[in-house]
Amino acid sequence: MSDVKNVKCARCGALDAAPPDFIPYTGPLGEAILAQVCQQCWEEWKKMSVMVVNENRLTPFLPEHRQILEQQMKEFLGLKI
Numbered sequence: 001m002s003d004v005k006n007v008k009c010a011r012c013g014a015l016d017a018a019p020p021d022f023i024p025y026t027g028p029l030g031e032a033i034l035a036q037v038c039q040q041c042w043e044e045w046k047k048m049s050v051m052v053v054n055e056n057r058l059t060p061f062l063p064e065h066r067q068i069l070e071q072q073m074k075e076f077l078g079l080k081i
């Protein structure tokens, strides 16, 4: 993709970093991630999310569990949304 806009990462502060190449979110949340998070921090969140799911015994297909996971993600990444 040549039209990818680089991001100023909300988590690590990297300037002009490449955004994640794939995220499982659409809508305003997906747009916020692609505009505010670098690829490296996204990879760190993916590892962290596995721990969050295990520690809290989350079942990601339950909407209320998904909400918990999304809240943790916003805090971890410093998303402004």
Ligand SMILES: [Zn+2]
Pocket (backbone or CB within 6 Å): 009, 010, 011, 012, 013, 014, 037, 038, 039, 040, 041, 042
């Ligand atoms: Zn970053």
